[in-house]
Every structure is written in structure tokens, then in C-alpha cells.
Amino acid sequence: MPYRSTVHESLAAVFQVRQLRTTSAGRPELAVLLWQRALDPERGTWALPGGRVCDDEDIETSARRQLAEKVDVCEVSHLEQLSVFSDPDRVPGERRIASAFLGLVPATTDPRLPTDTSWHSVAALPPTSFDHGVLVAEARARLAAKLSYTNIAFGLAPPVFTMSELREIYRAALGYDVDSTNLQRVLNRRKVLSPTGDTAPPGPTGGRPATMYRFTDSSLRVTDEFAALRPPG
Amino acid sequence: MPYRSTVHESLAAVFQVRQLRTTSAGRPELAVLLWQRALDPERGTWALPGGRVCDDEDIETSARRQLAEKVDVCEVSHLEQLSVFSDPDRVPGERRIASAFLGLVPATTDPRLPTDTSWHSVAALPPTSFDHGVLVAEARARLAAKLSYTNIAFGLAPPVFTMSELREIYRAALGYDVDSTNLQRVLNRRKVLSPTGDTAPPGPTGGRPATMYRFTDSSLRVTDEFAALRPPG
DNA sequence: GCAAAAGTGTTGACCTTACACCCATGA
DNA sequence: TCATGGGTGTAAGGTCAACACTTTTGC
Numbered sequence: 158m159p160y161r162s163t164v165h166e167s168l169a170a171v172f173q174v175r176q177l178r179t180t181s182a183g184r185p186e187l188a189v190l191l192w193q194r195a196l197d198p199e200r201g202t203w204a205l206p207g208g209r210v211c212d213d214e215d216i217e218t219s220a221r222r223q224l225a226e227k228v229d230v231c232e233v234s235h236l237e238q239l240s241v242f243s244d245p246d247r248v249p250g251e252r253r254i255a256s257a258f259l260g261l262v263p264a265t266t267d268p269r270l271p272t273d274t275s276w277h278s279v280a281a282l283p284p285t286s287f288d289h290g291v292l293v294a295e296a297r298a299r300l301a302a303k304l305s306y307t308n309i310a311f312g313l314a315p316p317v318f319t320m321s322e323l324r325e326i327y328r329a330a331l332g333y334d335v336d337s338t339n340l341q342r343v344l345n346r347r348k349v350l351s352p353t354g355d356t357a358p359p360g361p362t363g364g365r366p367a368t369m370y371r372f373t374d375s376s377l378r379v380t381d382e383f384a385a386l387r388p389p390g
Numbered sequence: 391m392p393y394r395s396t397v398h399e400s401l402a403a404v405f406q407v408r409q410l411r412t413t414s415a416g417r418p419e420l421a422v423l424l425w426q427r428a429l430d431p432e433r434g435t436w437a438l439p440g441g442r443v444c445d446d447e448d449i450e451t452s453a454r455r456q457l458a459e460k461v462d463v464c465e466v467s468h469l470e471q472l473s474v475f476s477d478p479d480r481v482p483g484e485r486r487i488a489s490a491f492l493g494l495v496p497a498t499t500d501p502r503l504p505t506d507t508s509w510h511s512v513a514a515l516p517p518t519s520f521d522h523g524v525l526v527a528e529a530r531a532r533l534a535a536k537l538s539y540t541n542i543a544f545g546l547a548p549p550v551f552t553m554s555e556l557r558e559i560y561r562a563a564l565g566y567d568v569d570s571t572n573l574q575r576v577l578n579r580r581k582v583l584s585p586t587g588d589t590a591p592p593g594p595t596g597g598r599p600a601t602m603y604r605f606t607d608s609s610l611r612v613t614d615e616f617a618a619l620r621p622p623g
Numbered sequence: 624g625c626a627a628a629a630g631t632g633t634t635g636a637c638c639t640t641a642c643a644c645c646c647a648t649g650a
Numbered sequence: 651t652c653a654t655g656g657g658t659g660t661a662a663g664g665t666c667a668a669c670a671c672t673t674t675t676g677c
Contacts, residue, residue, distance in 0.1 A: 161445050165398060165476075165487050212394050212485065215476040240471045241489050243398075243448040252445065254398050254487075256474050305616030320656075333621045338657080339640060343618050346638085363649035364655035383538030384617050384638095385576050385666070388566045553629075571630080572667060579665090596676030597628030617665095618639075624677105631672070639664075646657070 163252040167220040168207035168242075168289070170296035171230060171260035174313050174329040175267075177278055185264070187329045188276035189293055190228060194286055195273065198249050203277065204286035205293070206230075207255070216256045224260065230268045235261040235312030235377065239295055248287050259296040261312030264326060280332070301331050306381040308349040311372035319357050319367035347380040349373055396485040400453040401440035401475075401522070403529035404463060404493035407546050407562040408500075410511055418497070420562045421509035422526055423461060427519055428506065431482050436510065437519035438526070439463075440488070449489045457493065463501045468494040468545030468610065472528055481520050492529040494545030497559060513565070534564050539614040541582040544605035552590050552600035580613040582606055 171190040177183070191203035206228045210219040217236060224230040239257035247253065262268070277283055279297055282290060303309040304327060313326050324337045344350045351373045356366040404423040410416070424436040439461045443452040450469060457463045472490035480486065495501070510516060512530055515523060536542040537560060546559050557570045577583045584606045589599040 160442075163396075163398060163445070165396060210396075210476070210487070212396070213478055215478065216474055216487070217476075238473045241449055241474060243443070243450075243489070245446055245448065254443070254449070256476070302616060305619045327619065331619065331621075335619055336640070336642095338642090340619070341657080343639085359648055359655075361649080362654055363647090364653090365647040365657075367656055381617055383535060384614055386538050386560065386564065386568055386573070387667080388564075389569075389667080569667065569669090571669085574630080576666085592628070592675055594676080595627055596674090597626090598630075598674035600629060620640085626675105626677090628675080629673075631670105633670080634668085635666100636668105637664105637666075639662100641662090642660090644657105644659075646655105648654085648656100650652090650654105 161252060163254060165210045165216075166207055166253050166255050167210055167216050167223060167258060168205045168255045168292060169220045169224060169236070169258040169260045170205055170239075170293050171224065171228075171233065171262060172279070172296070172300060172313070172330070173262040173266075173276065174264045174326045175276060177276065185325055185329050187279045187297070187332075189279050189282075189296075190230065190270075190274065191277050191283070191285070191289075192228065192271070192274040199286045201284070202286040203283045203289075205289045206274075210256075217258070220256075220258045220260070228268075228270060228274045230262065230270075232262065232266055232268070233260045234263050234375070235259075235309065237299075237377070239292070239299060242288055242292065244288070255292075257292045257295065259299055261300075261309070263315050264313060264322075265315040303377075304330060306379060308347075308372060308374055308378050308380055311349075311375055314372065317353050317355070317369045317371050319369055321367060323370070349378075349380055394485060396487060398443045398449070399440055399486050399488050400443055400449050400456060400491060401438045401488045401525060402453045402457060402469070402491040402493045403438055403472075403526050404457065404461075404466065404495060405512070405529070405533060405546070405563070406495040406499075406509065407497045407559045408509060410509065418558055418562050420512045420530070420565075422512050422515075422529075423463065423503075423507065424510050424516070424518070424522075425461065425504070425507040432519045434517075435519040436516045436522075438522045439507075443489075450491070453489075453491045453493070461501075461503055461507045463495065463503075465495065465499055465501070466493045467496050467608070468492075468542065470532075470610070472525070472532060475521055475525065477521070488525075490525045490528065492532055494533075494542070496548050497546060497555075498548040536610075537563060539612060541580075541605060541607055541611050541613055544582075544608055547605065550586050550588070550602045550604050552602055554600060556603070582611075582613055 174185050175188050176185050208223045242255040327335045350370040353369045355369045407418050408421050409418050441456045475488040560568045583603040586602045588602045
């Protein structure tokens, strides 16, 4: 056979908005799930969960399986393909062509993780393995873009939440603050939120109780079609 | 080895806006490059150009090479990754994982094609091989979306053109008519067009001569950032 | 002058941010 | 009643599609 052995692998950048203990008493941040390599090559660097695609599964099934098996993350609320990393020399040894994924986990779930695995602030990544740092950056860019024109935040938000909590999630994921007023108006007009009827108890210092919302849909939906050159209507 | 033999291939949906002789004297249409399979499986159906990724090339290089070798198309003005098609049973026999691409060719070039290869209206595709029809639909959707918020039309337009010609290209690619007035205004404000200084001669029946334009950039650029939830400032 | 094609101005609708203002609660 | 946080109203600015209007040409 004239071709050398080539492996196809899946790699997932799984994001969650969470309070990282490194920044004590700080605000929640966008975090990504990484495990630390115990062996060469690149021993000690931090890698994304993933691995070889099996014969009987497609790449999305593979990515879900790797997350369940290797880092015990079963409740991924959203998973979508990014691009393929295929530089012949992207990893040493046997060639590996990697299909990248963006995964999201709700802010409230706290999966039990293996000892070599932990959450890391996307804003301050540790040394990453191979091209995994580029992959994380691409995943973050995709997330930020889709927050603007889809309901993708359902993947990061808890089942029910207040507008303030949702605002914190947007702030962490986008990297800048958003106006709570306008966030509510935008999401309301697009009908992505539904009030549950309940209200959250006010904090210790009082304040008006916040109404609680949930996302109307629990799968990705484009809520703001192209700005320009719309079909005539 | 516990894994069966798996091939990674690239597949490209190459689009061009062109006058198809099937619809005589009609307007130009969006066309895709297909070749007819001479052998089983699926003999007689129409397939996208592509093939096995070599050991020393990444998938984009592979896609360009396949286009040059198999259908003699060397001047692809734009090429970008779509998604991966990885269903274990997407083709019979040896497993093939396919990286899909969207390619664009300017309206004026007319590459010499092998005898088994020809352009087909995207609106009326012949029977397609395997999952290639889905791939073409995905490519078209990506093109239509990006026409709205990027300068991707540079890939379909000739080097210089009038606004009327450009309008025809948008109409063909989007599938609906666009207002020439507004097209000009949108593209002007985003500074994607530059006047060449020349004008086109009027048609046989007279008319004001049209000024000629070219695209300012010849690579993809996002010209209309997210509508909502912009950074403050 | 007239038809035809190119290009400009204007209007009304919609969406956005920013900010002032009102509402509900605990202390 | 006062501070605190939740929620609403409104004004200013930008972009859009639609269409009337002006400009420039060939006949």
C-alpha cells in the first residue's frame, strides 16, 4: 500500500461558564476542559479530549463517546463541527487528521472529572498540546459569533435562570459586558425565552424578585437571518 | 490491527455563475461541476470532484490538486472547508471519511473539461452519487449566507464588471432578485468595491454607460459583523 | 425628442444602543 | 423610608427595501 497509516480522530473544545477557584471571588469565566498529558510527546502540556474514530461510528458519535469515556462528561447540551486540522506534521509519528468540535455544558452541571482533567480559563490557557490552542481559539470565535444570531446560549445556561444570570453567561462567553436591558429585549423579540412563572428570591439586601426564564428551544436555531440582501417580500 | 481500512478524501462543490445551454437564451444560473461515474457503484450518477488525501498534503492542498488533476480546473478563486461527511456507510466498500469544500470560479473563465465532466444547474441537479447532493445543498447554503455579510462574491465575479453584471451574479447565486440600487449602496458603504475609472460601452439600444468596478480585496473578509450584542463603545 | 440603461434621493419601517425612569422587596 | 436590584419607556442613530426621479447615452 502506497499510503502510510493515517488515523482519523475527533477533538472537542468543551466550554462551560463557571467560577474558577484560581480567581477567588471573581466573576464566572468561560472555561474549557483539558487533560494533562502524562507521556511524551509533549508531556505535561494540556490537551483537548478526543481520540480515534471507530469503524462503526460517525465523528459526532465518536466525539460524544470520547467525552463520556475519557472525561466522564455525559451531558453535553450542544455539540457542533468546526473545521478539520490536517497538516501532515501536526503531531509527531503516525498521521492524525482531526475533526474539531465545539461542545457546551450548562453552567449548573459539575461533572466528576478524572484526576488529570480540569477546567481552565479560556482567557489564560496553560501550555497546550500540538495545535489544540488554535482549536480552542476557533471554538471560542464560533461561540461568540453564534451568540449574536442564534439561540446557542441555551447550551451554556442552566434549565431556568434570571436575566442577571444569563447576562453573566453572555459576558463571560463574549469577553465584554452586555446591557441587561437590551439583552432581554433582543431575546424577547426573537422569542427565544419563555417565562416559567416563578420568581427568584431577592438577595440578602432586598431588591425586586427576578422572574425566571427558560429557553424555548433546546436545539440550535438561527434567530436573526442575514442583515442585508434579504429575499424580496 | 482492530480497525478496518479507512480513507480520508476531499470533495469539492465548485460553483460558477454561467449561461447553461440547456436553458437557451435564459439568464445565467448557478452551476456546479460534476463528473459522471463510468463504473459501479452508482454507475451513471453524477459525482463531485475529489479523492484520496495524500500523505504529504493537508486537505485543502488535496482538494486543489484533485481539481487540477481530475477536471483541469486550476484557477479556483476561493476555496473553503464545509463539514465532514463521516457516516460509516456513506459509500459501499472501504470506509471513506470526506472533508467537503466550497469552491468558486469567476464567471468569465471557461476551463477546458474532460469529456465526462460538465456544469449542471444547481436548481435542477441530475441524479447525484452517494451523499453528494446533500453536500451541494450545504455548499449553496453557505454561499448564500456569506454573500450577505462577507465579500465572497469576489470569487464569482469577473476581474472587472458593471453593477448590472454583479447583480446578475447575486441573483443567480441567491436564487432571487436583488435591487441594483441597494446592492450598490450596501457594497459601497462596506468598501468592498473600487471603481476602475473605465466605463462599459452601452448596449445597441443606447443607455448611459456603466462605470466598471473591481473587488477591493481578493480574499475573504467579513464586512458586516454581528447585528446584535456588539461590543460596547 | 425618445427609449433605454445607469445611477441618486427620499421615504418609511425596523432594529439597535444608551440612559432615564418606575417597580418590588428586605432591612 | 431607603437602598438595592429588576424591569420598562423613550430618544437618537443606523441600516434596510422600495420606488420615484435624474443623468447619459444611441437612434
